[in-house]
Amino acid sequence: MTKRILSCMQPTSHLHLGNYLGALKNWVRLQDEGGECFYGVVDLHAITQPYERDGLLDATREIAAAYIAGGVDPDKSALFVQSSVPGHSQMMWLLATIAQMGKLERMTQFKDKAGKHKERAGLGLFAYPVLMAADILLYRATHVPVGDDQKQHLELARDIASTFNTRYNVAHFIQPEPYIMGAATRVMSLRDATQKMSKSAESDMSRINLTDDADMIAKKIRKAQTDPEPLPYALKELENRAGALNLVTIYAALADSDKEAVLKEFGGKAFSEFKPALADLAVARLAPMTKRMNELMGDKAEIDNILRKGAVRARAVADPMIAETMEIMGFWK
Ligand code: TYM
Numbered sequence: 001m002t003k004r005i006l007s008c009m010q011p012t013s014h015l016h017l018g019n020y021l022g023a024l025k026n027w028v029r030l031q032d033e034g035g036e037c038f039y040g041v042v043d044l045h046a047i048t049q050p051y052e053r054d055g056l057l058d059a060t061r062e063i064a065a066a067y068i069a070g071g072v073d074p075d076k077s078a079l080f081v082q083s084s085v086p087g088h089s090q091m092m093w094l095l096a097t098i099a100q101m102g103k104l105e106r107m108t109q110f111k112d113k114a115g116k117h118k119e120r121a122g123l124g125l126f127a128y129p130v131l132m133a134a135d136i137l138l139y140r141a142t143h144v145p146v147g148d149d150q151k152q153h154l155e156l157a158r159d160i161a162s163t164f165n166t167r168y169n170v171a172h173f174i175q176p177e178p179y180i181m182g183a184a185t186r187v188m189s190l191r192d193a194t195q196k197m198s199k200s201a202e203s204d205m206s207r208i209n210l211t212d213d214a215d216m217i218a219k220k221i222r223k224a225q226t227d228p229e230p231l232p233y234a235l236k237e238l239e240n241r242a243g244a245l246n247l248v249t250i251y252a253a254l255a256d257s258d259k260e261a262v263l264k265e266f267g268g269k270a271f272s273e274f275k276p277a278l279a280d281l282a283v284a285r286l287a288p289m290t291k292r293m294n295e296l297m298g299d300k301a302e303i304d305n306i307l308r309k310g311a312v313r314a315r316a317v318a319d320p321m322i323a324e325t326m327e328i329m330g331f332w333k
Contacts, residue, residue, distance in 0.1 A: 010199075042082040049125060065303060233263055
């Protein structure tokens with residue numbers, strides 16, 4: 001059976017190294033292995049928290065440009081904007097009647113994002129995982145390549161799929177498999193390696209953005225949190241050295257290698273030697289992407305063209321799926 005791959009990112013800010021290593025890099029691999037791929041820019045998710053109205057359009061295009069610059073081929077993969085495929089919102093409502101409040105209340109991302117003032121959070125933020133389940137189930141995706149932080153949302157999508165199938169006594173939705181792969185499924189903040197690298201962290205020094213230039217990348221790595229010890233020879237010895245482990249993890253992922261191999265090369269060496277090597281590697285990998293992204297952003301009409309074609313391909317799957325789902329649920333047509 002051909003794999004049907006679906007994954008998405010939010011146009012909330014610039015993409016960072018975690019998004020690339022934890023997700024995008026795997027998207028490209030799955031595409032090149034011949035999967036049928038749908039990659040979305042989820043703008044409806046992006047508005048679940050305060051956002052800048054006038055920046056949304058370009059943020060959406062920038063994410064699409066990052067996909068292409070990172071290796072997504074719009075001829076092979078359908079690259080689309082979530083809001084341009086009405087099925088996402090429609091499916092969300094249908095699934096909202098299946099999703100249980102108790103399960104949604106357990107979602108850690110909601111708790112993190114809502115913070116102390118849960119009662120002031122919008123319904124959209126609470127229902128965010130249901131929209132994500134809709135994104136996935138709408139395409140009957142078999143595999144969903146994401147970073148480690150999306151695991152819980154994927155479990156909910158699987159749960160909604162099986163509850164629906166049981167309630168209506170059908171084999172309609174497919175159970176999507178999370179695809180959490182590679183050396184860096186959870187890239188940590190460069191400032192505080194107990195926190196994941198994120199778009200929303202206050203300090204820009206905590207993350208490497210795909211828009212950063214070579215100097216900025218080198219500076220952020222130079223200042224990254226580590227400790228005074230040299231790198232060990234064995235991975236086990238990195239257990240209580242979160243900052244060091246994070247940099248080794250990043251190196252391994254960028255080099256398409258693994259952490260053991262990195263320690264074989266750098267064991268016994270000081271960070272004054274390892275950090276410049278990591279900076280060189282990061283620049284070598286990211287600079288061509290940044291350049292391509294900037295070129296693409298110089299021709300927005302072309303990006304829009306690609307997204308329009310992607311939407312047609314996405315709708316060809318999504319529209320009949322909505323019709324079928326509504327028929328199963330007994331709606332008038
Ligand atoms: P988003 O936009 O926060 O992140 C996009 C992707 O990047 C991964 N990621 C990371 N991976 C490793 N280390 C990190 N520090 C790191 N930070 C982020 C995320 O796991 C994700 O794969 N809810 C999703 C968007 C979404 C979606 C979907 C994903 C909406 N619908 C359907 C898959 C399928 C999100 O917020 O991603």
